[in-house]
Amino acid sequence: MAKKQQARRSKTAPSPENGEQAMIEGILEGSPDAVGVAVIRLDCGCRKMAAVSLSGEPASKVIMYRDNAQSICDQCKDDQGNFRRVVKQFISWKTPEPDQPTMAMILAKVLGS
Numbered sequence: 159m160a161k162k163q164q165a166r167r168s169k170t171a172p173s174p175e176n177g178e179q180a181m182i183e184g185i186l187e188g189s190p191d192a193v194g195v196a197v198i199r200l201d202c203g204c205r206k207m208a209a210v211s212l213s214g215e216p217a218s219k220v221i222m223y224r225d226n227a228q229s230i231c232d233q234c235k236d237d238q239g240n241f242r243r244v245v246k247q248f249i250s251w252k253t254p255e256p257d258q259p260t261m262a263m264i265l266a267k268v269l270g271s
């Protein structure tokens with residue numbers, strides 16, 4: 159948790175954490191149409207992720223997971239990661255990234271405004 163500052167790769171998007179990065183790569187591998195992966199962090203520590211296509215549509219099913227755990231927490235099992243518990247959400251783009259207007263359109267469509 160403490161080494162995040164130095165590992166920053168982009169000044170516009172938050173860097174995924176190590177566990178997230180592994181998941182993102184796995185999701186991208188299984189989703190040839192994806193241009194990125196939406197990452198949603200919940201207040202309980204669980205994560206929700208889904209690949210997104212160039213048109214801002216889902217390109218995979220939504221995956222929920224919890225770092226270093228066999229399964230998501232009981233609260234998430236209960237509410238499927240209700241949006242009210244979201245603490246951070248962003249898209250981790252596949253390289254090469256789409257152009258700025260496309261990224262903005264996808265962000266608005268996927269994460270809302």
Ligand SMILES: [Zn+2]
Nearest residue numbers: 202204231234
């Ligand atoms: Zn949870």
